[in-house]
Every structure is written in C-alpha cells, then in structure tokens.
Amino acid sequence: xxxxxxxxxxxxxxxxxxxxxxxxxxxxxxxxxxxxxxxxxxxxxxxxxxxxxxxxxxxxxxxxxxxxxxxxxxxxxxxxxxxxxxxxxxxxxxxxxxxxxxxxxxxxxxxxxxxxxxxxxxxxxxxxxxxxxxxxxxxxxxxxxxxxxxxxxxxxxxxxxxxxxxxxxxxxxxxxxxxxxxxxxxxxxxxxxxxxxxxxxxxxxxxxxxxxxxxxxxxxxxxxxxxxxxxxxxxxxxxxxxxxxxxxxxxxxxxxxxxxxxxxxxxxxxxxxxxxxxxxxxxxxxxxxxxxxxxxxxxxxxxxxxxxxxxxxxxxxxxxxxxxxxxxxxxxxxxxxxxxxxxxxxxxxxxxxxxxxxxxxxxxxxxxxxxxxxxxxxxxxxxxxxxxxxxxxxxxxxxxxxxxxxxxxxxxxxxxxxxxxxxxxxxxxxxxxxxxxxxxxxxxxxxxxxxxxxxxxxxxxxxxxxxxxxxxxxxxxxxxxxxxxxxxxxxxxxxxxxxxxxxxxxxxxxxxxxxxxxx
Numbered sequence: 001x002x003x004x005x006x007x008x009x010x011x012x013x014x015x016x017x018x019x020x021x022x023x024x025x026x027x028x029x030x031x032x033x034x035x036x037x038x039x040x041x042x043x044x045x046x047x048x049x050x051x052x053x054x055x056x057x058x059x060x061x062x063x064x065x066x067x068x069x070x071x072x073x074x075x076x077x078x079x080x081x082x083x084x085x086x087x088x089x090x091x092x093x094x095x096x097x098x099x100x101x102x103x104x105x106x107x108x109x110x111x112x113x114x115x116x117x118x119x120x121x122x123x124x125x126x127x128x129x130x131x132x133x134x135x136x137x138x139x140x141x142x143x144x145x146x147x148x149x150x151x152x153x154x155x156x157x158x159x160x161x162x163x164x165x166x167x168x169x170x171x172x173x174x175x176x177x178x179x180x181x182x183x184x185x186x187x188x189x190x191x192x193x194x195x196x197x198x199x200x201x202x203x204x205x206x207x208x209x210x211x212x213x214x215x216x217x218x219x220x221x222x223x224x225x226x227x228x229x230x231x232x233x234x235x236x237x238x239x240x241x242x243x244x245x246x247x248x249x250x251x252x253x254x255x256x257x258x259x260x261x262x263x264x265x266x267x268x269x270x271x272x273x274x275x276x277x278x279x280x281x282x283x284x285x286x287x288x289x290x291x292x293x294x295x296x297x298x299x300x301x302x303x304x305x306x307x308x309x310x311x312x313x314x315x316x317x318x319x320x321x322x323x324x325x326x327x328x329x330x331x332x333x334x335x336x337x338x339x340x341x342x343x344x345x346x347x348x349x350x351x352x353x354x355x356x357x358x359x360x361x362x363x364x365x366x367x368x369x370x371x372x373x374x375x376x377x378x379x380x381x382x383x384x385x386x387x388x389x390x391x392x393x394x395x396x397x398x399x400x401x402x403x404x405x406x407x408x409x410x411x412x413x414x415x416x417x418x419x420x421x422x423x424x425x426x427x428x429x430x431x432x433x434x435x436x437x438x439x440x441x442x443x444x445x446x447x448x449x450x451x452x453x454x455x456x457x458x459x460x461x462x463x464x465x466x467x468x469x470x471x472x473x474x475x476x477x478x479x480x481x482x483x484x485x486x487x488x489x490x491x492x493x494x495x496x497x498x499x500x501x502x503x504x505x506x507x508x509x510x511x512x513x514x515x516x517x518x519x
Contacts, residue, residue, distance in 0.1 A: 012105070019434075020474045037094075042210065067136075079227050088133065129188050130252040136182060140247065196208075291354060292354055294337055304456065312440060312442045313337065319331045340408050340410065344357055347359060348457035359415060375423050382430075383405075384406065385405075385406060409432045415457075421498065427491075431473045433472065447470065
C-alpha cells in the first residue's frame with residue numbers, strides 16, 4: 001500500500017498528454033492507444049480475410065499483371081487491395097504504439113520479459129510478412145526490396161553463389177522466387193499464433209479483442225480510407241530500366257534509403273546492434289531494487305483460493321499444507337510475481353501480500369494516517385493510485401481533504417476504507433487509473449468488485465456506500481482529480497456529517513482474523 005510518486009520523464013509526459021486528449025474525445029473505454037495491442041489482432045483478422053480473397057486472383061507466373069487486373073476491378077479487387085494495404089500500414093503503427101507504451105511505462109522487465117521478447121518476434125514477423133507482400137506485386141518497389149535484400153544476404157557467408165544476379169535482368173526471374181514469397185507471406189502469419197500465445201502466456205485472462213464498437217469503428221475507418229484513396233499501381237519491375245519513381249512504403253521500406261548508401265557489413269552491424277538493444281530492454285529498465293514478491297503467512301491462510309483467482313499473472317497456486325492442518329495453502333511463484341499486491345486486497349484474513357503491503361500493514365499505516373495528524377470528523381479522505389494521480393497532497397489539502405497514496409488500487413484492502421469511515425471521515429474518494437490502462441492490468445476491476453459486488457474480500461454491508469466514490473483519472477490529469485473531489489464533496493454535503501464510531505470493533509475483527517498467527 002505504501003507508495004511514492006515519481007516524476008514522469010518527458011516521454012511519459014507526452015504519452016499522458018496524448019491519453020488526456022483521446023480520453024476527452026472517446027472516453028477511456030474507447031481510447032485507441034489504450035487498445036493498441038488488441039487493435040493489432042483486429043488488423044490481423046482484416047489482413048487474413050482480405051488476403052485470402054486476393055490470393056484467388058494472384059498468379060505466380062504473372063505477378064504484376066494479376067495484381068494490375070485486380071487493382072483495375074472496382075468491385076472485386078481495388079478496395080479489397082486498398083483495405084489490405086492500409087490495414088498492414090496500420091498494424092505497424094499499432095505495434096509501435098503498443099511497444100512504446102510498454103517501454104515508457106516500464107512494463108517490460110522481470111516477469112514481463114517473455115512478453116517483451118516475444119513482442120519483438122511478433123514485430124519481426126509482421127515486417128517480413130509486409131516485405132514479402134510488396135515483393136509479390138513485383139513493381140518498382142518490390143524490385144528495390146528484392147535487390148537490396150539480395151545485396152545484404154550475399155554478404156552472409158552461407159550462400160554458394162551470388163543471388164543478386166537473379167534481379168540483374170540477364171534472365172527472367174524464376175517462378176520459384178515468387179512461389180517462395182507467396183509461401184512465406186501465407187505461412188509466416190501461422191507463426192504469429194504461436195508467438196501471440198507466448199506473448200500472453202504469463203498473464204491471466206488476456207484481453208485479445210477491443211470493445212466491439214472500437215473494433216467495428218476501426219474497420220469502418222480503414223474501409224472508408226481504402227475507398228477514398230485507392231491504392232495505385234506503380235510501374236512493372238524491370239531491372240534494365242531506371243524507374244522515374246518508386247512507390248516507397250514508409251512503413252515497410254523506411255530502411256531502403258539508409259541501407260542503400262551503406263555497405264552490407266555496416267548494415268548487418270547496425271541490425272545486430274539494434275536487435276541486441278531491443279532484447280536488453282528488460283534488463284536496462286529493471287529497477288535498481290526490484291520490489292520483493294508477495295509472501296504467504298501460512299498461519300493466516302484459509303485456503304480459500306481467492307488470491308489465486310485474482311492474480312493477474314497466475315503467480316499464485318494452491319498446494320497441500322505442510323503445517324499439519326488439513327486443506328491447501330497459497331504459494332507464490334516469485335519468478336511470475338510483479339509485486340502488484342492485488343492478492344493482498346483479495347485476502348480477507350490478510351495473510352498474503354508484498355512485504356509492507358499486506359492487509360495488516362495497510363491497517364497499521366491507516367491508523368498512523370488517522371492519528372498523525374489527527375483526523376477531524378467530517379474530513380474527506382482521498383486514496384489514489386500514484387501511477388494516475390501522482391502527488392497531489394497540497395492540492396487536496398487546500399480543498400479540505402487528506403491524501404493517502406497507494407501503489408495500485410487493486411492492492412487496497414476494503415478494511416482500510418471502512419476504518420477511515422469509522423474514524424469519522426465524511427467520505428472516501430478512491431482515484432484509479434482508467435481500467436484499460438492499469439499498470440497491473442486488473443486493479444480497478446477487482447476494487448470495484450470488492451466494494452460493490454461482494455467479491456472476496458468484500459466491503460462489509462454495514463458500510464454506507466454513499467460515502468464511497470470511485471473515479472478513474474487519466475495519468476497526470478490534475479484537473480480531473482480535483483473535479484472528482486469537488487463533485488464528491490457536493491454529494492457528501494447532502495448527507496450531512498457522519499457519526500463517529502469507535503475503532504474497537506474493527507480492531508477486534510482483525511485480531512480474530514489473525515488467531516493462530518503466533519501459535
């Protein structure tokens with residue numbers, strides 16, 4: 001529960017500014033850059049459907065002519081090819097945004113390393129699929145890609161003869177070359193399935209599809225763009241003719257102007273250096289002192305399995321007890337735990353959580369929070385995720401509220417909320433990240449379920465829900481946080497001042513939950 005707000009760097013501030021703007025336009029549920037990863041899946045489906053249709057018209061023996069006929073067909077080919085092309089460009093953008101978001105938010109190290117490394121593999125497959133698709137058209141750009149690729153691969157000491165001569169114009173390009181491109185263009189997407197499975201294999205309940213309205217909206221935008229801006233046909237590939245223009249794709253051929261001016265050795269050295277740097281990101285972004293994984297107090301664990309169910313990373317399993325008691329006990333896999341503390345919020349007897357963040361530690365911190373300085377009956381308490389709110393202590397204090405930051409609202413034990421209200425707080429406002437941008441994936445979801453839907457460890461029925469408010473705030477949006485507090489204060493004014501209750505009963509419940517801890 002303890003949290004320290006850190007100052008965001010320039011890239012994170014830019015990301016937060018983009019989030020604020022898009023959230024005002026679309027709302028957090030439909031913010032496209034929150035959904036950049038799932039939009040890649042939507043785009044892949046669009047590419048698969050349109051690609052299968054285009055495949056019926058493609059001819060290996062006459063690649064350019066078959067694509068030209070297809071492009072000339074207004075009803076059966078032109079817009080389909082355009083949709084296929086625009087969706088492939090959009091996929092590169094979505095992949096780049098998703099990777100940048102994970103990097104800026106430092107969600108790439110430790111247990112998330114596999115997701116980052118497999119994401120690099122997914123990116124490479126997407127780019128290679130695009131390159132083979134452009135070569136299949138066999139226009140001036142396709143020839144430039146093939147010729148430059150051959151020049152680079154000739155520098156690798158594995159080939160028995162120069163392959164660049166294939167594109168010199170001495171003889172027709174063999175059909176086997178186009179068959180190989182077609183095979184790779186069709187077969188490589190099958191590998192995306194395996195890489196995607198690896199990409200999400202360490203998370204529970206992976207979200208692979210965006211909200212329906214956003215998915216259909218994205219497809220509609222792509223379709224309109226494909227109809228409004230038809231994809232042109234560039235001149236046929238001819239190695240003996242210097243083309244006036246090359247229809248360069250800046251999404252898939254951005255590297256051509258750079259590599260063509262460099263020697264193959266320099267290009268390969270640059271590729272290897274960039275690849276090594278990308279693979280080292282999990283270690284470069286790792287904190288100097290990584291947070292400790294959750295720990296289980298076997299004396300308190302009742303074997304209810306709730307922490308195992310709620311863990312976003314499947315880091316908790318139930319195993320047979322070894323302390324002589326019947327049943328099972330929770331066990332934390334430290335290699336998968338990201339120390340989000342969501343398990344602490346799900347444990348009614350407060351027997352699990354990262355060191356210093358379990359339920360009992362949270363109650364101890366809340367007692368200190370209430371006593372120093374003493375909580376004045378009628379004060380407002382604001383609890384919030386530091387990832388979203390940052391440090392707003394002075395601003396909230398100026399509005400007559402007390403600020404208690406937390407690492408993740410999913411870590412918040414409901415007893416702490418009840419404790420504040422029993423101590424005389426007029427109300428408790430909980431500020432969360434937008435649910436689709438939670439650093440720990442499911443914090444706002446489980447908090448809401450525990451407060452309002454009876455999910456373990458639920459907020460007791462005796463607590464007046466009218467004095468509790470949950471509001472999602474875009475990271476860095478101070479105005480939204482202050483506005484939420486002002487509105488909540490207006491709602492509480494109608495209810496009047498709360499009655500001050502003794503803390504004894506709550507303390508007694510906590511002691512009962514801990515029976516046997518010292519035995």
